[in-house]
Amino acid sequence: MEKRIYLDNGATTQVDPAVLDAMLPFFCKKYGNVSSLHSFGKEARHSVEKNRKVIAESINAEPEEIIFTSGGTESDNLAIKGIAVYMRDKGKNHIITTKIEHPAVLNVCKVLERKGISVTYLDVDPEGFIDLKELEQKITEKTSLVSIIHANNEIGTIQDMKKIGEICRKKKVLFHTDAVQSFTKVPIDVKKMKIDLLSLSGHKIHGPKGTGVLYVKKDLSIEPLLHGGGQENGKRAGTENASGIIGFGKAVELASDKTHVKKMTRLRDYFIGRIEKEIPDTKLNGPEGSKRLCNNINMSFKYVEGESILLHLDNYGIAVSTGSACSQLNLRPSHVLEALDLPDEFVHGTIRFTISRFTTKAELDYAAEKLKDIIKKLRKISPLAK
Amino acid sequence: MEYSEKVKKHFLNPSNLGKIEAEGLGQGEELVTGEVGNPACGDLMKIYVRIKNNKIIGCKVETFGCAAAIACSSVTTELAIGKTIEEAKELTRERIVQELDGLPPLKLHCSNLAVDALKKALENYEKGINVIKK
Incomplete structure (x- = not known):
């Protein structure tokens, strides 16, 4: 790695x-x-x-x-x-x-x-x-x-x-x-x-x-x-x-230097924009804009399972987390995703990316490219994706 | 809850994941499918078994599920190919787990559905359900 x-x-x-x-x-x-x-x-x-x-x-x-x-x-x-x-x-x-x-x-x-x-x-x-x-x-x-x-x-x-x-x-x-x-x-x-x-x-x-x-x-x-x-x-x-x-x-x-917040907000929206444009059948969980935490990106990918996405990303050295059922000790989706009442086909494919002031655009570009390949690969073997 | 190296290997580079198209069948070959799981629970598998003269000559599986589910699917197809129908029916979940050097306890049940899908397909075959002949 x-x-x-x-x-x-x-x-x-x-x-x-x-x-x-x-x-x-x-x-x-x-x-x-x-x-x-x-x-x-x-x-x-x-x-x-x-x-x-x-x-x-x-x-x-x-x-x-x-x-x-x-x-x-x-x-x-x-x-x-x-x-x-x-x-x-x-x-x-x-x-x-x-x-x-x-x-x-x-x-x-x-x-x-x-x-x-x-x-x-x-x-x-x-x-x-x-x-x-x-x-x-x-x-x-x-x-x-x-x-x-x-x-x-x-x-x-x-x-x-x-x-x-x-x-x-x-x-x-x-x-x-x-x-x-x-x-x-x-x-x-x-x-x-x-x-x-x-x-x-x-x-x-x-x-x-x-x-x-x-x-x-x-x-x-x-x-x-x-x-x-x-x-x-x-x-x-x-x-x-x-x-x-x-x-x-x-x-x-x-952290009192608030240019960090601006930078993270810009990177957050850039990443969300790229994913929404380049990966079909995705959904952003939580609000957009100023009512969303500047470093949080939470997305669901239809037809695929979160833990599989996480471990493929990990194989490329990219660390993220998932609220999907298969990662939880009780095998239920996280209580937050359950409270949102997401449709079944989305809830299992949920990934959280959280950036910091040290995150760079180049890192997010690399993550977006790999994510694109991984979702394509997993959808290819999913009986749900037609 | 860490996975064994074998699980990682099969998850990252699974064998025989995908579908078998009926158009590709040769003379005297049959294709049967079996499906288990439920997308609401986060696991669904559809297995495709290609049979000639009572022998499994091809097997692929489509899997929606976690890393363990994908690794189990990969191993199940590898073990099924080359077996007679009677031999394949003897495959168990335990055999799959053994082949993967173990699974985390929580994953023992829900992820290990590929072998159930295989049994379902063979059951279908005997009943003549979902069978395509060439």
Whole structure:
């Protein structure tokens, strides 16, 4: 295998070399514990607090509203369990989410259901948008929390945070969003959008794995998942992952250059255009234009199966992902594709390409050429294609 | 859930994938087809078996499915060609899996339909369904 082209940035991203450089001193030189009073602790603490500020500013939050976690999954767990459990004790035992959440939200909701909290899962339209009126109608006096993913990880649909935030504030329920995919790609302003809790992850934005953030609005009480030394204002115990936090902050800083978003949007639309023009019987899943995540391309190819496409692309060194049934542990199409109600002949041939600021046009041209050949080859042996 | 090298080989370069056209049949040859699976489930196979004097002289299969389904199809045709109808009927899913150095547990059932398609075709042959004679 000579060429290697990575088009699975929705799964994880390469660490930016500048991020690694920023992290390195914190392993062997500045290795102090953030909680220690001596100079070692102080230098680590100062760097952590500097980066807390960088991250807070990027979403228009205050530094003390930023809790460092081990990643998006922990942030989602802490937000939903932390609020739902706390509010249940106050007589509010209902939460609202959608059918297209990341498993880190959906599976938390399933656990809560087993513990006596009722959950409403909102439907989405064929492009993946929730119905704002339905959301408003489903909020009751018992509702404590609404959790709605900002940009969907599979199909890139960006929900209207501002309108959702307004509804939640008006109805006096808390609003959490999983912004792991959208962070640095779509503007986030927790004040304007009236967001109470927000989950972020470092490794989706060229930062290190094992780093996450939960933004928790000031004065909001939350039941911690981890108890111990009282770090992170008592909301998340455990010694701060200083090197990881420094890397996360550096990644946010590097992503503040918004020409990246323009470049990715241009490449995304170029690739979609090429595929739609050159491969017949294809379908773009999710919306077009500004309501679609700038790095997400999700397409279904009629008459062929996703895992077969993925492994042929892998054979050419091209890395993508699929939500098709044969790649899932339960052999069902992904819950997001199911929620979209795609026709059978499309749903099994679904591939997700997710680009990054490092992706080049030449890479996408190579991928498009190979994809064309692969689809042709697979359709030739498919009993469905006539 | 990784595939064996044999699965990869058969998936990337499958043998006998496609269809057998009736026009190409020689004197005394017969063509029978069998279909199993369901596109809604993500697996569908149509097998074409070319028979002369009770012997399988050609076999091709059209497959809609994952890498394992395509590899199983490839191996099934390779094993079927050259066998008598009675011998071919003895082929089992286990034999196909063995030939591929194993399959991930989840794929054992759904992907391994090619041998079922073959049996279906041979059943059709005996009943005179979907048979073309020259």
